Amino acid sequence: MSVTKRNILWESEKFCEGSNIRKYRDWVNNTYGKEFKQYEDLRRWSIQNTSDFWESVLRYFNVRSDGEYTRVVSSETMPGTHWFQGLRLNYAENNLTLGNQEELVLFFNESGEERSVSRIEFNDHAGAIQGFLAGSGVERGDRVASFLPNVPEAMEALYATAALGAVWSSSSPDFGPEAILDRFKQITPKVLFAPESYTYNGKRHDKTEVIKQVAEKIPSIKKVVILGDGDHNRIRDATSFASIIKDKRDLVFNRVPFDHPLWILYSSGTTGPPKAIVHSQGGILLEHLKLLGLHYNLSPGHRFFWYTTTGWMMWNVLVSSIATGATAVLYDGSTTYPDNYYLWKIAEDNRISFFGTSAAYISHLMKEKVRVMDRYPLSNLFAIASTGSPLSNEGFRYVYESIKKDVWLASISGGTDLCTAFLGGCACLPVTEGELQCIDLGADIHSFDEDGNSITDQVGELVIKKPMPSMPIYLWNDDGEKLRETYFSKYPGIWRHGDWLSLTSEGSAVIYGRSDSTLKRRGIRIGTAEIYGVLDGIDEVKDSIIVGLEMEGGEYYMPLFVVTDDSEDFDRVKRKVVERLKTDLSPRHVPDEIIRVSQVPRTINGKKMEVPLKKLLMGFSQEMAMNIGSMANPESLKEFSEFAKKIRKKKD
16 A cells, blocks of 8 residues: 655754764764765665674674674574674673663652662662572573563563573563463573562552462472562562562673573464564674664663563563663553553653653543643653554654654554564654654565565565564574474565565555454455554544454455443444545445444453454354463453354354
């Protein structure tokens, strides 16, 4: 689908002139004898010269390392690429020494608690944790697991683990015991960090029983470290976080090979056990330096906030931000408690520079008609970023009309699989309504048609044709077969990401949602994000989900499920939805049926469960269709299960 009308919402030559991406471009020109003037010139060089580009990141950011490497990349054939063989480094050492800021972390929660953590305090705590881990038998390559909330203690434990050369793995405290076990049983951790309780939306949730179950069912766990002051005698081998950080000692950095595992992230697990995705110390270090330093424009003195849980890859990006000299701002709690303005009050009162959030949050504020700019000028805020799902055109306009007029809005896209964004922000490019500004440096992104040809201004399959260092080094307990099947089976040697993408002739991009949930009606492929983008502009629709079902006899059935207030005249809402979809998109986008539901099934990370819902409606049992433990609201399935019965009756 081509973008026929481009509405530029923001651009600033002054901002560009002082940006990190401009400074890096000038350095490349001087170092490599180039004359790049436009961002696209720099980007093309970065993908046509893979080795030179990634070596330039290593050099530009003065990465601390030892050893010699003869080649930057072993081969550009995927999978199986190795990077900087012979080089030894440490993720924690570089992040904690490249920045050198005094205030390392700022922490807030929904209850009003505020904490500032200095570099000295952070290093003291991380050093004590590292000593505890070593004393508990944790060695290089061993796993350390956590389901702590987004608090400084979680970040300190990660850095202690990485400094030791052990492997970190984190889930969110709102995961149930089965979801946690699905993840951690795979990786046999030696130590578990866990919270006695956490608070969300004003309600305290006790996690003692979950800790007990996890510790009992994963025999590899030798020690459990509990954040909280309660009685932990009921949990085997338990100790308190407060007790282990009393033993202050220097943090020791063990340099490891570039491809040494750093952490294990997990796929959403919506249709089965989540895949355990392993990233490397060196790969993440370079990718996050590039992302945060060049694309997010972070520098010493900045305060970088992203609303996330410890179970989402954006937490891993957030805690890497200290390498740029910025302060990492952590928040634990709901986005809307005690009210819709709370996060923006924190941003105003604490001079936040960069505010990262999700498209769903922006959509919520828009629906609630929240006018941030009427309360807070946000004078220190230079950027707002959105990810998690495509940001609608209405969402773009809302940011500039209701949050801040003069702000750089970066809608970005990437994934857990690479633990980064590879489409998104550039300080030297305009912000255009509905579009991601650019393809990021070093990311050889293409849109493929069904025959595997690169296309422009049309919707196709998002692929990456050249390796990136933050691609998984392997999947846990996999001999390589699952990794190849997941990412390289459709296009051998080319990474298939699973999103629908249109690359515009101007160099920007539009994401249309997951390709495995794509609607295909009358021969036309429809991204679900197109429909959600229109629905975001209808105040009466609070949430929605749409699927397409291939029925017997070649019939295609496309139901739309919407959440509205009970007081709404639903017939009127349906007429409005139909008219808007028909007018803004096409008659093909109009669903066969619009059904009111009380809530939309979502993962714990907030993603709509389109593919599992499609399976449920096609007749799969709940257990076969989805992983219930990965859901934020499993009770939502009751309505959809009843609807599935009606569909089966129609078939009969």
